[in-house]
Amino acid sequence: MVAIWLFVSFALIVEMFGIGAYVQNMNAGLSIMTWQPVSGVIPPLTHAAWERMFALYKTIPQYKDLNRGMDLAGFKAIFWPEWIHRMWGRLLGFDFGVPLAWFLWTGRIERRLRPWLVTLFVLGGVQGLIGWWMVASGFQPGLTEVSVFRLSVHYCFATLLAIAVFATALTVLKPAEARLPPAEAARYAGARRMAMGSIVLISIAIVAGTFLSGTHAYTIDNTFPLMQGRWVPPDYAALHPFWTNFFLNKAATQFNHRLLGTVAAVGVLAAVVAAIRADLPARARDAFLVMGALLIVQYILGVTTLVSKILDIGIVHQLNAVLLLAAAVWAWFELRGRPA
Secondary structure, three states, rough: OOHHHHHHHHHHHHHHHHHHHHHHHHHOOOOOOOOOOOOOHHHOOOHHHHHHHHHOOOOOOOHHHOOOOOOOHHHHHHHHHEEEEEEEHHHHHHHHHHHHHHHHHHHOOEEEHHOOOOOOHHHHHHHHHHHHHHOOOOOOOOOOOOHHHHHHHHHHHHHHHHHHHHHHHHHHOOOOHOOEHHHHHOOOOHHHHHHHHHHHHHHHHHHHEEEEEEOOHOOOOOOOOOOEEEEEOOOOOOOOHHHHHHOOHHHHHHHHHHHHHHHHHHHHHHHHHHHOOOOOOOOOOOOOHHHHHHHHHHHHHHHHHHHHHHHHHHHHHHHHHHHHHHHHHHHHHOEEEEEE
16 A cells, blocks of 8 residues: 555656646746745636736736736636646645555554655655745746756756655565565676666756756757757857856757767667666566666657657656656666665
């Protein structure tokens, strides 16, 4: 029951990535100007309430510089995705907190896992605070979107939280005493290292992807594999100082994500081939095969999003990235040995 609860929580977090990506693509994240964890559950119910909420939005640069002239219907179109995003966060807190309290009360959770699960619940609240910290950056003078850096922190923290929940579920299903015997684990040490290498490569590509998304770099250079007819775009170093190109230059963030995604793809496929040749235990082999399949899907989704400019495909690309990372963690986990 505990493992099922954790896997369901992981699935809900993954869905949250899709909602968040939709909000980002719609530029809807700044539509709600207040942070009300309790009363914010209730949306505006009267015309006067809608007008008050809209009047707040009209005070920020995004409205003045990008959406001046927007009517109330247009505001509602960006309000509802952000409201759903915030409500989904509350749902996650409810889904995790209520069963956690019940499992603790009934003694269904191992003593060693109790502090960790409480910590995960607290970190979920921290993620909500990070989300507001990110949104608040978009209210500053001269800005029409949230800070790219804060967006990256928000996304990366959510990814860590999702993987932590997933790994905890695996731990519940397969505790230490059920892991591989030490001698067998040593035999598969190479495959385990390749799984860890895959985790690192995928994580780096994900971080690079947050800056591509934050700068909306998918709107330019919609060809593959070349960019503006070259392997490296001519405007890669257009910003000064140079280091800012890695985070704020659309051409550079897109190129970096392409490059790191390709490196990750090669590394993951190499790990899958090595795993097949190593004659791994059935569950570990399945984990590597799932990782390989998700990798192929991920690469296809990324290229398709770029050349088609269909943002809904990009949303699936972001969702699948978390699943791919989870598969790599699963592969690594299946090859862990019992403690000495």
